[in-house]
Amino acid sequence: MNHVLGIYSYCAKSHTGVGTTMKRGEAQTYYYVTRTDVDEFILQPLNQYDIPSGVIIKLSKKDFLTSYSPEPGYYEKKSFPALKSLEAKISKGEQFYEDGSLDESEKEFAKALIMDPENTRANLGMGSVLSAKGNRKKLENILEILINKDDTFMNEQRQQFNTFAISLRKQSLYDHALRFYTKAIELNSDDENLYFNLSRVHYDMGNNGMALQHIEKALEIQPDMExxxxxxxxxxKRMQNA
Structure with missing residues (x-):
């Protein structure tokens, strides 16, 4: 589990012009920082709402300490309240979805995505709503965001992702489900459940050979998977009767 260190800043200096016309400038960027148990520092820039969003940077202890400065109080005063507000919107969206209130759920996820357009959980929630409402055109955009976002497939998101991909399969969105599971396996190649679910997609598509191939891979990883x-x-049996 990562340890939250708070908000740190990085000051990039720039020069424009030459000679007597040279001007010096500074651009300060704020980062949400956590530290792993092996002293690897994980940084994510803050967006305009003071929420960690965007490309994640990993640095050694030496590189981090020599380039970044702590911003005392920034996390408590700005980022923490913003993150609480974001979490509240996502939680409301998920609860409305569970209750079958799709319009209200969509509104809450939309509010969350305004604050953090790249938020994986909000995008997964919105994708589920759009899928349930049959809005395939908007769903396409959400799917592209998710499929091209590596942290969608990080371990802490795996269960939410898997539930979403299962819903795609059940609604016959097979191509999208295949893309999700294939991407997930690239990043989690030792997860037998991903191979099992990928096998289910191929089976539903009538690709018996591919379905068998992936179920065998699942059993190779976990032979006792009943x-x-x-x-x-x-x-x-289906292949024998075909």
């Missing part, structure tokens, strides 16, 4: 054993037998 539901995978049963599904493998089911696929083999």
């Amino acid at each position: 539901w995978a054993q049963k599904f493998k037998s089911y696929i083999e």
